[in-house]
Amino acid sequence: xxxxxxxxxxxxxxGSVPDGREFEVRQGYLVxxxxxxxxxxxxxxxxxSLTVKRGAGLVxxxxxxxxxxxxxxxxWPATEHARVDKTRRVVPLGPxxxxxxxxxxxxxxxxxxxxxxxxxxxxxxFTPPPWFGAxxxxxxxxxxxxxxxxxxPPLP
Amino acid sequence: xxxxxxxxxxxxxxGSVPDGREFEVRQGYLVxxxxxxxxxxxxxxxxxSLTVKRGAGLVxxxxxxxxxxxxxxxxWPATEHARVDKTRRVVPLGPxxxxxxxxxxxxxxxxxxxxxxxxxxxxxxFTPPPWFGAxxxxxxxxxxxxxxxxxxPPLP
Numbered sequence: 514x515x516x517x518x519x520x521x522x523x524x525x526x527x528g529s530v531p532d533g534r535e536f537e538v539r540q541g542y543l544v545x546x547x548x549x550x551x552x553x554x555x556x557x558x559x560x561x562s563l564t565v566k567r568g569a570g571l572v573x574x575x576x577x578x579x580x581x582x583x584x585x586x587x588x589w590p591a592t593e594h595a596r597v598d599k600t601r602r603v604v605p606l607g608p609x610x611x612x613x614x615x616x617x618x619x620x621x622x623x624x625x626x627x628x629x630x631x632x633x634x635x636x637x638x639f640t641p642p643p644w645f646g647a648x649x650x651x652x653x654x655x656x657x658x659x660x661x662x663x664x665x666p667p668l669p
Numbered sequence: 670x671x672x673x674x675x676x677x678x679x680x681x682x683x684g685s686v687p688d689g690r691e692f693e694v695r696q697g698y699l700v701x702x703x704x705x706x707x708x709x710x711x712x713x714x715x716x717x718s719l720t721v722k723r724g725a726g727l728v729x730x731x732x733x734x735x736x737x738x739x740x741x742x743x744x745w746p747a748t749e750h751a752r753v754d755k756t757r758r759v760v761p762l763g764p765x766x767x768x769x770x771x772x773x774x775x776x777x778x779x780x781x782x783x784x785x786x787x788x789x790x791x792x793x794x795f796t797p798p799p800w801f802g803a804x805x806x807x808x809x810x811x812x813x814x815x816x817x818x819x820x821x822p823p824l825p
């Protein structure tokens with residue numbers, strides 16, 4: 514089991530985001546459980562994967578395995594109720610990196626940045642760069658699960 | 670998407686169950702969602718698989734993909750909260766077959782039979798053989814999900 518410690522911020526639409534490698538991400542939830550439990554499939558560029566998460570807040574349990582394109586195709590139809598399409602850019606940020614997601618489709622207009630940390634102390638010590646907007650780590654309407662089932666982007 | 674139509678019965682412990690091919694089944698739930706939604710992994714003999722189900726009652730949506738032993742090993746630790754070990758015997762039953770599960774571990778003493786049908790009419794027309802006990806299709810405490818998290822076998 515990996516443990517995920519991350520903070521999430523809005524990135525204002527008008528602002529300019531530094532360069533970074535970019536790819537298309539398509540993800541869908543197989544099952545959304547209580548207390549943030551989820552099983553989801555993702556295609557990121559050419560790579561497919563299945564991820565299971567459990568627990569909420571700053572620290573979550575996470576398990577992952579790679580999927581073949583055929584396995585992804587078997588499971589994708591099960592995600593019809595909860596899907597997200599976005600363009601992901603990974604921006605180096607000193608010792609960290611910001612994963613900047615620009616949403617497409619019904620969530621168009623939303624842009625977020627997530628930063629992952631190895632321990633809670635590093636998470637607490639992190640100073641957001643000027644191009645980050647408001648922090649939404651603890652705002653339920655910006656959780657990935659909620660975004661996947663939302664009709665429209667949440668209000669900032 | 671496949672649609673699953675099945676009925677479930679108890680099989681009294683004393684009674685004799687007809688012969689059939691038999692194998693060990695180990696299954697664990699990655700995520701248990703609302704209204705019977707679930708993602709689970711299973712090892713049945715040498716075959717591993719991932720199954721997603723959604724919906725409750727007689728008719729459920731179901732999606733499945735085979736897993737390699739490595740993928741199963743990646744995901745199995747995520748199921749620690751909800752696992753079931755059982756010996757499965759598949760007994761021919763005229764045009765149908767009965768999948769008879771004898772549970773091990775904390776569910777020892779429980780034995781069930783499931784019969785799957787291609788349509789609701791066939792399900793309604795089915796006459797259980799004399800070695801079947803009470804029907805539990807609609808009893809929530811006998812759902813696979815509940816069994817996986819139960820401390821002890823439910824009362825008949």
